[in-house]
Amino acid sequence: MSEQLAGxxxxxxxxxxxxxxxxxxxxxxxxxxxxxxxxxFVINALIESDRVETLAGVPEPVMTPSESGRGxxxxxxxxxxxxxxxxYGGAAxxxxxxxxxxxxxxxxxxxxxxxYTRSKLPWVRLPEAAPAxxxxxxxxxxxxxxxxxxxxALFG
Ligand SMILES: [Zn+2]
Ligand SMILES: [Zn+2]
Numbered sequence: 001m002s003e004q005l006a007g008x009x010x011x012x013x014x015x016x017x018x019x020x021x022x023x024x025x026x027x028x029x030x031x032x033x034x035x036x037x038x039x040x041f042v043i044n045a046l047i048e049s050d051r052v053e054t055l056a057g058v059p060e061p062v063m064t065p066s067e068s069g070r071g072x073x074x075x076x077x078x079x080x081x082x083x084x085x086x087x088y089g090g091a092a093x094x095x096x097x098x099x100x101x102x103x104x105x106x107x108x109x110x111x112x113x114x115x116y117t118r119s120k121l122p123w124v125r126l127p128e129a130a131p132a133x134x135x136x137x138x139x140x141x142x143x144x145x146x147x148x149x150x151x152x153a154l155f156g
Contacts, residue, residue: 007103009077009084014057016084018098022047023147025100027111029120032066036074040121043100045109048154049093052085059084094154113142
């Protein structure tokens with residue numbers, strides 16, 4: 001990636017930048033994401049937490065239900081409460097799901113996969129070539145080898 005991706009909340013109290021490209025990008029159509037965002041889906045860029053540099057503010061974690069039932073910590077601006085990223089499954093803050101809509105240029109990341117399409121809103125039409133799954137998917141089949149290696153390095 002030629003230029004690093006940067007983003008932040010709505011009020012400007014928090015800001016961040018990604019030190020590299022993400023490992024993978026999800027577009028999640030699950031009912032939990034719909035409820036949390038008030039939208040049709042959420043777009044999450046999966047990246048190592050230490051590759052997310054906070055430029056301003058200190059985001060605060062809020063424990064929130066997730067589709068898996070294990071919950072997720074959503075990190076929010078302490079002032080405007082906009083969600084910047086989350087960690088899933090009660091894991092330590094090692095892997096972040098950065099909300100692509102909070103990037104200054106969200107169009108620079110395209111979803112690599114659409115998940116939980118079983119609850120996709122009926123009027124949402126997915127691009128024909130886009131991989132889509134009723135629920136979750138097999139990471140080993142879908143992720144590029146470099147990204148799998150990054151994930152293994154993170155949790156290995
Ligand atoms: Zn804010
Ligand atoms: Zn979801």
